[in-house]
Amino acid sequence: GENVEQHPSTLSVQEGDSAVIKCTYSDSASNYFPWYKQELGKGPQLIIDIRSNVGEKKDQRIAVTLNKTAKHFSLHITETQPEDSAVYFCAASPVVYSGGGADGLTFGKGTHLIIQP
């Protein structure tokens, strides 16, 4: 099955600086890579996702890059703000495009992002 490694486990950055979280995956069949932000006691909130036909995607201060050859993908947050402090999870799964249902996501272990004021 799929195995997702996520680094670092804890990341502390100064407010306004950039944060980068990296993930690797093992299953070459995986083609869907979402990132979730989770605050204490709450459900994971999808912040951005990327599919294997795209190398990079950006949404305001958040960007994700994907290297399918190397089987790694990264989350980049620029101009960090205190409200960015949370646990971030990367995930991977294969996506069946028609009629077959969907496999579950395999998550990384999470990165605790701390934004220092």
Added chain:
Amino acid sequence: AAGVIQSPRHLIKEKRETATLKCYPIPRHDTVYWYQQGPGQDPQFLISFYEKMQSDKGSIPDRFSAQQFSDYHSELNMSSLELGDSALYFCASSLEGDSGNTIYFGEGSWLTVV
């Protein structure tokens, strides 16, 4: 926009008891997933349903079962509860389509087994 609704939000049960969690997916979503998240852990995939049929199975114990009903809501039934079952249980939903399926999570149900 409507989100994934889970109930109850909190549940306390004793060992060996049974618990049932309910999930109402985002309207029109046809796929439901269940995840278990222990303290400080990443969410672990348990099981998923597509169009009321089981589509994938993860690390779901034999003591647990789930189903998706005709209105697409789902229930996770947990029997012979153990202390180690104490966790946050998430339901998620998606709509399968040609562009792939984006998965949205509910706020979770806290289960405490005492």
